[in-house]
Amino acid sequence: MVTAVKHVVILGAGFGGLELASRLSGSLADEVRVTLVDQNDGFTFGFSKLDILFGGEDAAAVRISYRELAKPGVEFRQERVTAIDPRVRHVTTDAGSYEADILVVALGAEYDIAATPGFAEGGLEYYSISGAERMRDALPGFDGGKVLIGVLGQPYKCPPAPFEGAFLLHDQFVERGIRDRTEIRVAAPMAAPVPVTPDVSQRFLDELEARGIEYLARTLVVELDPSSNEAVLEDGTRLPYDLFVGIPIHRVPAVVEESGLTENGWVTVDRGNLMTPFPDVYAVGDVVGIPMAKAGVFAENAAGVVADDIAARLRGEPLGRRYEGEGNCYIEFGSGRVAKIEANFLGGPAPTARVVGPSDELAGDKETFASTRRARWFGG
Numbered sequence: 001m002v003t004a005v006k007h008v009v010i011l012g013a014g015f016g017g018l019e020l021a022s023r024l025s026g027s028l029a030d031e032v033r034v035t036l037v038d039q040n041d042g043f044t045f046g047f048s049k050l051d052i053l054f055g056g057e058d059a060a061a062v063r064i065s066y067r068e069l070a071k072p073g074v075e076f077r078q079e080r081v082t083a084i085d086p087r088v089r090h091v092t093t094d095a096g097s098y099e100a101d102i103l104v105v106a107l108g109a110e111y112d113i114a115a116t117p118g119f120a121e122g123g124l125e126y127y128s129i130s131g132a133e134r135m136r137d138a139l140p141g142f143d144g145g146k147v148l149i150g151v152l153g154q155p156y157k158c159p160p161a162p163f164e165g166a167f168l169l170h171d172q173f174v175e176r177g178i179r180d181r182t183e184i185r186v187a188a189p190m191a192a193p194v195p196v197t198p199d200v201s202q203r204f205l206d207e208l209e210a211r212g213i214e215y216l217a218r219t220l221v222v223e224l225d226p227s228s229n230e231a232v233l234e235d236g237t238r239l240p241y242d243l244f245v246g247i248p249i250h251r252v253p254a255v256v257e258e259s260g261l262t263e264n265g266w267v268t269v270d271r272g273n274l275m276t277p278f279p280d281v282y283a284v285g286d287v288v289g290i291p292m293a294k295a296g297v298f299a300e301n302a303a304g305v306v307a308d309d310i311a312a313r314l315r316g317e318p319l320g321r322r323y324e325g326e327g328n329c330y331i332e333f334g335s336g337r338v339a340k341i342e343a344n345f346l347g348g349p350a351p352t353a354r355v356v357g358p359s360d361e362l363a364g365d366k367e368t369f370a371s372t373r374r375a376r377w378f379g380g
């Protein structure tokens with residue numbers, strides 16, 4: 001019996017979209033054809049922003065062009081998604097439209113810089129590529145004083161990243177001989193850093209303390225006053241700064257918000273197989289509203305589950321596993337040392353996580369992690 005080839009449309013060629021396209025290309029090449037849509041011309045790993053900021057990397061050098069994508073059965077289209085109708089799986093872009101048999105929303109999270117008044121004028125950030133470039137260029141002009149790193153909202157991508165930024169800033173200031181006249185503080189709404197488990201938080205608190213970096217718990221900066229160089233907290237308290245680095249407020253892209261897929265700001269899915277309430281419409285990655293960390297490794301893992309669910313359903317079989325929200329995230333501890341957090345958010349009654357390392361071996365593993373993804377996703 002000949003079955004019609006299903007058209008899978010994947011919106012977003014980031015961690016989740018690329019992993020899913022490569023899985024479908026590998027395992028279901030005869031049963032599906034994939035259209036992969038992204039507004040950008042290339043993919044950049046989240047952690048490459050730290051390389052741009054501190055490692056002297058050029059943004060163009062760490063971007064992997066989608067032109068390199070050579071996966072059988074996958075067609076890449078550089079277009080901006082302008083409307084999604086999940087009821088009929090119809091997608092409109094700035095260049096055309098698509099009818100999907102199976103639709104996957106993997107459009108990630110955006111930054112709402114304007115949601116924190118004064119941030120655009122008075123602060124720096126390294127969560128975007130252009131922000132990392134601007135901050136890299138601004139840092140040499142800082143000659144010591146008060147550095148305030150503010151986590152401006154939750155959830156945000158890669159829970160350790162504000163602390164990685166603090167460790168690496170510390171290193172840079174030591175190297176430049178200005179650390180002794182520089183105060184570094186991290187202000188965040190969480191009761192403790194990386195609050196997946198108390199042990200993981202304690203490890204971060206210990207690492208911060210060892211470098212003389214203060215953690216201000218349950219401290220939310222809501223506004224910057226660039227005229228006085230003060231950060232304004234929820235209760236009106238003002239914290240002075242000479243250099244403010246913010247982790248911006250995150251939100252889903254507007255096109256997702258307008259699609260009717262969200263509840264409380266994020267896309268609702270079945271935690272087992274990542275399907276939205278709309279039949280044959282899945283969502284993976286940062287765009288999803290599961291209460292767990294947002295990171296590429298989790299987006300990748302979710303994409304694997306969606307690939308398995310699509311295969312199982314095409315064969316009329318049940319999905320043999322559930323999404324567990326597990327993954328290993330590498331952390332820059334400074335001085336070239338890399339550790340990792342092994343986490344599992346949904347597999348048991350409570351999240352489990354532990355910090356491994358740092359070690360030289362893990363620094364090598366992080367490089368292998370990136371190169372294996374590049375080979376798997378882009379093929380050739």
Ligand SMILES: Cc1cc2nc3c(=O)[nH]c(=O)nc-3n(C[C@H](O)[C@H](O)[C@H](O)COP(=O)(O)OP(=O)(O)OC[C@H]3O[C@@H](n4cnc5c(N)ncnc54)[C@H](O)[C@@H]3O)c2cc1C
Nearest residue numbers: 012014015016039046080081107108158285286295296297
């Ligand atoms: C500083 C920093 C360090 C990080 N370090 C790590 C780390 O060590 N490990 C880790 O696992 N994660 C890390 N992350 C997080 C990681 O980058 C993200 O969680 C991950 O990229 C999420 O994958 P995703 O597929 O959901 O979204 P993304 O990878 O963000 O992909 C979404 C894609 O959708 C596209 N898109 C959005 N809107 C539209 C539209 N309207 N039309 C067309 N295309 C659109 C975007 O161009 C983008 O390519 C880090 C993030 C930062 C900022």
